[in-house]
Amino acid sequence: MSFIDIHGLKKSFGPVTVVHDFHLAVERGEFVSFLGPSGCGKTTILRMIAGFETATAGSIAxxxxxxxxLPPAKRDVGMVFQxxxxxxxxxxxxxxxxGLRVAKKSAAEIRTRVGEMLDLIKLPDLGDRYPYQLSGGQQQRVALARAIAVKPQVLLLDEPLSALDAKIRVSLREEIRALQKDLGITxxxxxxxxEEALSMSDRIVVLNEGRAEQVGSPFEVYNFPRTRFVASFVGTLNLMTAVVVDAAAGRLTLDGRDVATAKPIVGRRAGDTVTVALRPEAVNLGDGTARSDTLPGVVEDVAFLGAVVRIRVRxxxxTVTLDTFNQPSVALPKQGEAVKLTFAREDLLVLDGDA
Amino acid sequence: MKKSTFGPWLAMILGAAYFLIPLIGTLEFSMRMKRGEYSFEAYKVVLGDPRFQESFSYSVVLALVTIAIGVLLVVPTAYWVQLRLPKLRPVVEFVTLLPLVIPAIVIVFGYLRMYNSQSWLPLTDSRRGTDLLLAFGYVTLALPYMYRSVDTGLRAIDVRTLTEAAESLGAGWATILFKVIFPNIRSAILSGAFLTFAIVIGEFTFAALLDRPAFGPYLQLVGANRAYEPAALAIIAFVVTWACMGLIQVFGAARGTGSKS
Structure with a gap:
């Protein structure tokens, strides 16, 4: 049995259902991210785990x-808010x-624990300050310390970095992850x-319209998105339509050219139209090898982004967008130039759902 | 082209004169008790009158009781409405405004009818009971001011998130109310409290009809029978009210600087 077991969770507000039949098993010490756009139900699920919302159906163990x-106070769950x-x-x-005072800990115990927490969040000298005297990043570190001071079984973080500026967000997410690993807290x-979800998590749950579209490691979710939504939400992706020629052999036609995937296309028949996906960094210029496919095209646009150059080819x-590292010694193609695009068959993904 | 400031200045002078001339007149008159010289004789007489001390003390105690009952009634109500029943806000606001539209004399006759010696709860049978009834009446009278003040204070803080943060740390409702909510709306409660104090100190109708020895009926009694003392009393009452307003400003300013983040 998993440490957190969510089964058939559903939440409706009047006639509107915002979470549909949500299942998730989280192991002890795991860091799981709920990733999705606004209104996808991620915060509602978190609030149901915390006890701030009552589930319409389903169970949480x-x-x-x-x-x-149970009411929130009895769940032994720590929460950090945006x-x-x-x-x-x-x-x-x-x-x-x-929280320690509420739990009626002794004064000595409280003093020791508060000192530990202040050291942990690297603010040992700011114990006497008031919240309004701290920066946003410092306030959020204090909120984190307050949540974990009572040693909860589970730590819930509701977009804790959203209100911070970009630089602090990056450093604080590294601190949170390091702290979580140190304490081993689920x-x-x-x-x-x-980027936050990919860099911090053991597993990511990608949510859309109250449903879990995909659950997997950051590597799986990024490299092998199962649905068109996951593919478009996580990272930049080329989404194209292709027609199945031989499902068992993984053969398709894309803009009239033969291409192939590394695996058979499950659940499709010859003649079906499918959505295929290619990461921009998986596409190269030039001729391919025996395990790759090549498509001819014309350069439409070249965008210089610093370390990366983004090239759009019709x-x-x-159209296909490809990313290549900026190497001053290598000449970039010009707009209107005929080029060949090549990609490994493993990188061409056939997505679930209709095209 | 330079704009003329004559109009605004004229309006300000007229406005100031409207408020200040009667006040200065009252003050001047209150100091003419001794013939041929200005003195504070009327104030000495008023402040030395045991009935003044008794009625003022009575009203102060009643004001404190009213504030205590009002705070304990209004803060949890406004908090609950904001947190769980936001749809009820217009209804609650309407109810709290009723004392402004229903004359005090109607309310007090209602009380006398409801709680007289023949009723199921004969509060007017004893002095303490009547005092309590008077305090309840004052709570009603001060409700529009106390509720608005507390509600404004609650809107200035993130009630929901603070409550949830406290809940997730294991706190129950009493801890949340007294350790988190009350301290964070302290200045709003104090504003409401000072307004309540000012209302109770000068109130006449409730106290007179319930026959209680409050400051309002004393003011009326002195005003009907003496010459210079009523003017001195009016100035004293004015100073008390203004002191309350000043304290509201002080605590309001403290709230403004304290909410910086």
Whole structure:
């Protein structure tokens, strides 16, 4: 049995269902991210785990104990909010001590634990400050310390980095991940930022319209998106339509040219129109090898992005974008120039669903 | 082209004169008790009158009781409406505004009818009971001001998130209310409290009809029988009210600087 077991979770607000039949098993010590656009239901699921929303149907078990009927205070779950939610009337130390005071720990124990937490978040000298005297990043670190001071079984992070500027976001996400690994605390992280999810998580749950579209490691989700939504939401992707020629052999035609995938195309027959996906970094200029396919095209646009150069190539009816590293010694193709695109068969993905 | 400031200045002078001339007149008159010289004799007489001390103390105590009941009634209500029942807000706002549209005399006659010695809850049978009834009446009278003040304070903080943060740390409702919500709307509660104080100190109708020895009926009594003392009393009442307004400004300003993030 998994540490967190969510089964058949559903949430409706009046006639509108925002979470449909959601299942998830999270192992002890795992870092799982809920990734999706606004309104996809990720925060609602998190709030149901925390106890702030009541599930319309389904069950939530933490360490084998059903918690769906328990109030938030009884779930042993720590939560960090996007808006920090530090108590403005309390100092940093009092904020961190709040949960320990509620749990009626001794004064000595509280003092020791608060000191540990301040060291952990690298703010040992700011215990006497009030929240309004701290920067956003410092406030969020205090919120994190407050949540973990009571040693909860599960840590829930509701877009904790969204209100911070880009530079602090990157450093804080590294700190959060390092802290989570150190403490071994089971964590669920909600974000709409794919880079955060990819860089921090053991597993990602990609959500769309209240449904889990794909659950997998960052590597799986990025490299092998199962649906058109996952493919388009996670990273940049070329989405094209192709026609199946031989499903068992993985052969298709794309803009009238023969291409192939490394695996058989499951659930499709010859003549079916499918959506295929190619990452821009998986496409190269030049001739391919025996295990790759080549398509001719004309350069439409060359965009210089610094370390990367993004080139848009028109095939017959569709366009493909490819990314190549900027190498000053290698000349870039010119607009209107005829080129050949090549990609490994392993990189051509046939997505689930209709084209 | 330079704009003329004559119009605004004229409006300001007229406005100031409208408010200040009666005040200065009252002050001047209150100081003419001794013939041929200005003195604070009327104030000495008023402040030395045991009935003044009794009625003022009575009203102060009643104001404090009213504030305590009002805060305990309004804060949890406004908090609950904001957190769980936002759709009920217009209804609650309407109810809190009723004391402004229903005359005090109607309310107090209602009380006398409901709680007289023949009723199922004969509060007017005893002095303490009547005092309590008067305090309840004052809570009603101050409701529009206390509710608005507290509601404004609650809107200035993120009630939902603070509540959820406290809940996730294991806190129950009492802890959340008294350790998190009350301290963070303290200045709003104080604003409401000072307004309530100012209302209770000068209130006449409830106290007179319930026959309680409050400051309002004393003001009326002195005003009907003496010459200079009523003017001194009016100035004293004015100072008390203005002191309350000043304190509201002080705490309001403190709230403004404290909410920076």
């Amino acid at each position: 933490i360490d084998g104990k059903q918690v769906a009927h 808006a920090y939610a530090l108590f403005p009337n309390m100092t940093v130390a009092q904020n961190i001590a709040f 964590t669920i992280f909600v974000t709409h930022d794919q 095939l017959d009816a569709q």
